[in-house]
Amino acid sequence: GGFADIYQGKHKLGRVCVKVIRVIERECQAQLLMAFAREVILWAHMSHENVLPFYGVYAFTASTQKICLVSPLMDNGSLREYLKKNxxxxxxxxxxxxxxxxxxxxxxxxxxxxxxxxxxVVSDDGRALITDFGLSYIAMTTLMDSTKANTAHTLNWTAPELICDETPTRPTKASDIWSFGCLCYEVFTGLFPYYQYKSSGQVVLALTRGQPPKRPPLEDLACDQLDDRIWELLVEACWRIEPQDRYECEALRDALIGNGVRQRRSKVGQWEGQKSAFWADMRSRSESRIDNGRVKSILNQVSPWCKSDRVPR
Structure with a gap:
């Protein structure tokens, strides 16, 4: 991943994905931990069939000083990998x-x-699940200065306002909608948005000019599932230059989901049970005892820091 080294782990309940966050400078460790704390807590409380469950944070040993994020392992890999294979x-x-x-x-x-x-990522039953929300941005802005962070976004999926503003701009719901349109472009065509450009500078120039991704000609398509209705929706709903002119997510969902939506049996309950069992086993193996007073003190320190410096609502 862009901000972590990814490993497979084994647990008696099954295989898990372990993301070890990269920390460039050791003195950044405490700052990064504080930045991740609130987002990780939020992720742990998410429960939806299209959001990857999160088991928690774990350190291999006390001496490693590593931030490790643990979640279920999806054998199908990322959506990009899944579509290449299928x-x-x-x-x-x-x-x-x-x-x-x-x-x-x-x-x-x-x-x-x-x-x-x-x-x-894609589950065994072919369901797409979102992961890594908020974490990539925190990793970039914590480990880099503001100038680098503002250009460190994956340009081809990034909303123009995040690139063009003179001061560093945090992602918003509206910038998520732009990125979702770019994800759709990637899924329906098999191409990256702005694939025709050979350098990041060309992509930045297109964004500063307010140019959305162009519809690729048939001869360029790796996959031809982009019909006129979907294309018009992307242009109208996702790629308006002014953020306030883009659809909100609920309206976009309503436009995309019609009578043909697949109904799937949710596995959220199964994953929640596995998460509880995973941490019960971790506690049984640990010799450490939780100091609840210390935990409360840390959370009180984290909460105001994150409220003033987190991804905006």
Whole structure:
């Protein structure tokens, strides 16, 4: 991943995905921990069939000083990987999954901040689940100065206002909608948005000019599931230059989801049970005892810091 090294882990309940957050400077460790604390707590309380469940934070040993995020392992990998392996897969149901998950986040007053196909995974039953919301942005802004952070976004999926503003601008719900449109472009065409440009400078120039991604000609398409109705929706709903002119997520969901939506049996309950069992097992193996007073003190310190410096609602 862009901000973490990813490993497979084994647990008696099954395999897990362990993301070890990269910390460039050791003195950044405490700052990064504080920045991640609130977002991780929020992720742990999310429960939706299109949001990847989160088991928690774990350190391999006390000496590693590593921030490790633990979640279920999805054998199908990211949405990008899944579509490469299964090119004939219908794309619309997967996009519907993503917009459902994004709506849940936005209704929970959470901004993703880095929405693209590589930050969506696919479950065994072919359901798309959003992951890594808020975390990529925190990693970038904590470990880099503001100038670098503002250009460190994945440009091809980034809303123009995040690139063009003179002062560093945080992701918003409206910038998530732009990125969702770019994710749809990626899913329906098999191409990255702005694929025709060879350098990041060309992408930045297109964004500063207010140019949305262009519809690719048939000969360029890696996948041809982008019909006129979907294309018009992307242009009208997602890629308006002024953020306030873009659709809100609920209206976008309503436009995308019609009579053909697939109904799936949710596995949220199963994952919640696995999460509880996972941490019960971790506690049984640990010799440490939780100091509840200390936990309360830390959370009181984290809360005001995060309220003033978190991704906006």
């Amino acid at each position: 090119p004939a897969t219908p794309r619309l149901p997967l996009v519907q999954d993503v917009v459902n998950g994004l709506l849940y986040l936005h209704q929970s007053k959470i901004v993703h901040g880095d929405l693209k196909a590589v930050n969506v």
